[in-house]
Structure formats: C-alpha cells, structure tokens
Amino acid sequence: MRIIRAKDYCEMSRRAAEIIASEVILKPDCVLGLATGSSPVGTYDELVKMYKDGALDFSGVRTVNLDEYCGLDITSDQSYVWFMHHHLFDRVNIRPENTHFPDGKQADAQKACAEYDAVMEKTGRTDLQLLGLGPDGHIGFNEPEDFFPAGTHKVALTDSTIQANKRFFSSEEEVPRFAYTMGVAGIMKARRVLMVVSGKSKAGILKEALCGPVVPQVPASVLQLHPDFVLVADEEALSEME
Numbered sequence: 001m002r003i004i005r006a007k008d009y010c011e012m013s014r015r016a017a018e019i020i021a022s023e024v025i026l027k028p029d030c031v032l033g034l035a036t037g038s039s040p041v042g043t044y045d046e047l048v049k050m051y052k053d054g055a056l057d058f059s060g061v062r063t064v065n066l067d068e069y070c071g072l073d074i075t076s077d078q079s080y081v082w083f084m085h086h087h088l089f090d091r092v093n094i095r096p097e098n099t100h101f102p103d104g105k106q107a108d109a110q111k112a113c114a115e116y117d118a119v120m121e122k123t124g125r126t127d128l129q130l131l132g133l134g135p136d137g138h139i140g141f142n143e144p145e146d147f148f149p150a151g152t153h154k155v156a157l158t159d160s161t162i163q164a165n166k167r168f169f170s171s172e173e174e175v176p177r178f179a180y181t182m183g184v185a186g187i188m189k190a191r192r193v194l195m196v197v198s199g200k201s202k203a204g205i206l207k208e209a210l211c212g213p214v215v216p217q218v219p220a221s222v223l224q225l226h227p228d229f230v231l232v233a234d235e236e237a238l239s240e241m242e
C-alpha cells in the first residue's frame, strides 16, 4: 500500500489525476474503472484541464463504472450515467461506446448482473480502478456484509448510505433503495487500485479500513490485500492515522 498525503481536496484531486493521466499516457487504450460521488469530482476536473491543454487523449480509453442505481432512467440527473457524462465524458474525447455501466433500468437483477459481468470480461482487465470510500466503509456499493460478494450484484443500500447520498436528491424518499454494483472481485482484479479520500468525516472509517482487520463488515479493508493499492488522501482524512 502506498499513501500519498495531500494538503487538501484540491491537492488530492491533482495528485490522483496525475496518476490516472500517467496510465492513459503509457497505455492509450487502457481500461479505467470509474467512481461517482463527491470524492472524484475534482479529479475529473483536473483530467478535463489536462485534456484541454492537449496533454491527454481519451480516444482509445475504455471505462467500466462501479455502480448504478436501480430504476433511474439514464436521463435522470441523479443517474450515474448522467453524472459521468456531466463531470467527465462530455468534456473529453472519450467514445461513448467505450463507456460501460450496469443497466439500472433492467428489472431482472440476475440478467443485469450477468450482462455487466460479461461486459467487464469482454472489456478486459481493468488497468486502474478509481474508488471513493463510503462512510460505512463501502466500496462501489459493496455494503458491510458477512462475506465479500464476488461478482456484480444487486444491493439494498444501507441507511448510512441513503443518509449520505440524500444530499444529491431533493428529498430522502427520492433516494433509490437498490443499486447494481461491481463486486469485490471485480475491484480487486484491477492491476492498480487508486482511492481518493477527503475530509474529517472519513478519518475514522479510513483508519478502520486500512489499519483494522480485513473483514467484510468493513468492505474497504479488503484493499489491504491488493498488491498495488494507492491511497491519495488529504490531511483531514489521514488525521486519525498519525
């Protein structure tokens, strides 16, 4: 595990974007695993800046996103498809057909999950998987469980996640209760995993995930076992690890 300490969210975003950019430069047809949420927004902004400066070309890049809410239309501005278009895809020269998500509109969960596992198989091994850290230790939407779920699966969001995500919706009732998420095996098979964590509110769970036992009740703790795990976190997030 490598820990890169950043002063604040801006520096965290810059450092994470540099790591992703180096991947794209060294392997123009790389597969990037991408995340949504507030943590990576600054990273995406930095990547867009590099693209606009002519330093990055996304035309060969392929992406697989971690998760999608069940039931939301992709045109909904709360869907993760919309999020990715808004924050990254529509601002760089990535080919839309090279971007992939679980199909949140597919009501048959078994079908949706099998289809996404097949998409990931076809896309090939993820070169770099970007992650945020949930307040309950979730990665993707792999919530605390008694086991580590391997493949893509349907999850019932925990109350902690619903509370954390309601800020993106006009009311708590609107937060979808279910999502499809890449499983822990899908995340762990990436060649490199890059996690971005910012803010005091994540300090406790970050310490638990990285310094505590590897247990499925803290899904992010599994990252301790990844051979190439890079954490870029700001001082506040790292404040309990000193």
Ligand code: F6R
Pocket (backbone or CB within 6 Å): 034, 035, 036, 037, 038, 039, 040, 066, 067, 131, 132, 133, 134, 135, 138, 139, 140, 141
């Ligand atoms: C999003 C995702 C989630 C978030 C996590 C942290 O695709 O998979 O695991 O990374 O909920 O969210 P933020 O960054 O909003 O604190």
